Amino acid sequence: MDIKTVGVEPFRCEISASVEQKLSHGVYLTFTVTNLTEHKLQLLSWYTPFEGFLSDLFIIKDHVGELLVYNGMMVKRSSPSIEDYLVFSAKDKVEITLDLTQAYSITPGEYTVQLAPKNWHYLHHEVSLTNQCSTNQLSIKVSK
Amino acid sequence: MKVFLRCIMILVTAVSLHVSAAKPQLDVQVNVANMANGDVNATLTITNNGNGQQKILGWYTDLDEEHIFKIMRDGVEVEFFGPHYKRHAPVEKDFIKLKSGESLSQTFELTSLYDMSEAGNYEVAYDVTSFHLFSNKGQQKKAEKLQSNAAYIYLEGFESKGTTANKGKPGGGTSSDCIGGTCFTGRCSAGQKTELISALGAADQIANSSVSYLNAHSANNTSSRYDTWFGNATSARYNTAVAHFDAINDAIDTKPITFDCSCKKSYFAYVYPNQPYKVYMCNAFWSANELGTDSRAGTIIHELSHFNAVAGTDDVVYGQSGAQSLANSDPDQALNNADSHEYFAENTPNQN
Ligand SMILES: [Zn+2]
Numbered sequence: 001m002d003i004k005t006v007g008v009e010p011f012r013c014e015i016s017a018s019v020e021q022k023l024s025h026g027v028y029l030t031f032t033v034t035n036l037t038e039h040k041l042q043l044l045s046w047y048t049p050f051e052g053f054l055s056d057l058f059i060i061k062d063h064v065g066e067l068l069v070y071n072g073m074m075v076k077r078s079s080p081s082i083e084d085y086l087v088f089s090a091k092d093k094v095e096i097t098l099d100l101t102q103a104y105s106i107t108p109g110e111y112t113v114q115l116a117p118k119n120w121h122y123l124h125h126e127v128s129l130t131n132q133c134s135t136n137q138l139s140i141k142v143s144k
Numbered sequence: 145m146k147v148f149l150r151c152i153m154i155l156v157t158a159v160s161l162h163v164s165a166a167k168p169q170l171d172v173q174v175n176v177a178n179m180a181n182g183d184v185n186a187t188l189t190i191t192n193n194g195n196g197q198q199k200i201l202g203w204y205t206d207l208d209e210e211h212i213f214k215i216m217r218d219g220v221e222v223e224f225f226g227p228h229y230k231r232h233a234p235v236e237k238d239f240i241k242l243k244s245g246e247s248l249s250q251t252f253e254l255t256s257l258y259d260m261s262e263a264g265n266y267e268v269a270y271d272v273t274s275f276h277l278f279s280n281k282g283q284q285k286k287a288e289k290l291q292s293n294a295a296y297i298y299l300e301g302f303e304s305k306g307t308t309a310n311k312g313k314p315g316g317g318t319s320s321d322c323i324g325g326t327c328f329t330g331r332c333s334a335g336q337k338t339e340l341i342s343a344l345g346a347a348d349q350i351a352n353s354s355v356s357y358l359n360a361h362s363a364n365n366t367s368s369r370y371d372t373w374f375g376n377a378t379s380a381r382y383n384t385a386v387a388h389f390d391a392i393n394d395a396i397d398t399k400p401i402t403f404d405c406s407c408k409k410s411y412f413a414y415v416y417p418n419q420p421y422k423v424y425m426c427n428a429f430w431s432a433n434e435l436g437t438d439s440r441a442g443t444i445i446h447e448l449s450h451f452n453a454v455a456g457t458d459d460v461v462y463g464q465s466g467a468q469s470l471a472n473s474d475p476d477q478a479l480n481n482a483d484s485h486e487y488f489a490e491n492t493p494n495q496n
Binding site: 069 | 410411412413414415416417418424428438443446447450452458459460461462466470477482483
């Protein structure tokens with residue numbers, strides 16, 4: 001496992017994946033968010049991997065640096081309701097694993113992957129705050 | 145902007161028929177009404193006129209479950225777009241029980257499920273046949289039937305009256321699912337089609353105003369409208385804004401846009417950026433105003449900007465305050481953010 005981390009208050013975001021993966025099995029990436037604070041925080045799941053592919057979540061480049069086209073949907077929403085927030089108790093860690101082949105046309109080859117930078121919204125004692133949660137690059141070798 | 149010169153008339157016809165079969169004394173009535181927005185509503189009323197309790201298989205009382213209406217246009221049966229389910233044998237709980245004198249009544253919108261796009265005289269009747277219509281006890285020897293007499297309605301059909309948003313598009317008005325080059329999938333009702341054509345006209349209007357603004361200004365001569373949504377202008381950034389709005393405007397004026405009405409989620413809308421020019425409209429779109437902040441027109445601008453063939457924007461932040469701070473903190477990302485384009489085009493509250 002190759003894990004790259006960028007610490008950002010109040011959350012830490014990590015992406016991890018097996019370096020060598022088989023296309024026929026799917027290309028999996030695990031996204032982990034840790035609440036670094038001693039408080040309960042609620043993270044808006046919109047535009048994060050926690051809601052799956054409802055936006056272009058990752059920057060994936062092939063071996064010549066060409067960006068892969070996102071094949072999934074992009075959803076415009078109205079205002080969030082409480083069910084759209086993910087609850088993190090103090091020091092809590094939540095992870096999700098996604099199959100990148102569901103949203104990107106991956107063929108055998110070498111890729112670099114990183115989380116697309118987005119502003120994330122979270123609630124602390126009902127106060128809405130924003131934060132950028134970005135990760136470093138990860139390399140994945142995909143074989144047939 | 146009104147596209148349809150449809151008469152605003154409400155026609156109501158009621159016909160009832162006593163079912164000839166001796167056993168189920170169910171009386172079926174169909175009323176048909178042409179609504180102001182172009183929808184056609186059919187109200188089905190089934191009454192138990194017998195002395196005892198009567199049963200009827202529930203899915204034959206619901207247009208969302210079964211093809212319960214037979215609709216003819218000038219004597220020719222029209223196509224039904226609704227679902228055809230493969231059913232299990234009915235069990236007791238699938239039957240609706242009506243006490244003596246009791247009736248059930250429900251209204252269904254017809255134009256989203258039947259092809260009622262052509263002008264003509266339409267005849268609508270409840271007409272179902274099933275081996276288990278009234279009972280699940282044993283195998284019936286003969287199929288049971290329940291019918292109403294026909295209700296009649298004249299519809300003017302959909303014809304393009306030539307809007308600026310539809311000029312010069314390929315295939316204008318030739319298919320029954322298209323109106324002047326704008327097409328519909330996912331069972332849009334007649335009323336929804338009218339509202340979409342109108343919203344596209346409003347989107348055209350705000351796209352034109354955006355292009356005019358950008359033509360009248362330049363990188364070293366912006367004003368509060370540009371600065372609020374896209375921040376500090378360099379000539380490269382300004383040219384990006386110009387290219388994006390030219391492409392959005394071009395898509396509205398010349399590309400075959402398809403609207404899909406099947407989404408029932410709370411979203412405004414969604415697209416697949418690599419599948420131009422199909423836009424899926426969801427619940428929040430239908431409750432939005434035509435113009436103004438987060439309006440129908442603005443939503444269309446937002447969604448068109450996502451197509452890789454148009455401006456290839458992302459959703460970097462959402463909402464007005466998020467877009468405003470993005471313009472200050474990262475003008476390059478503002479030009480990559482769909483909401484920033486939407487709010488610039490909506491220009492609400494108005495800025496010069
Ligand atoms: Zn969007």
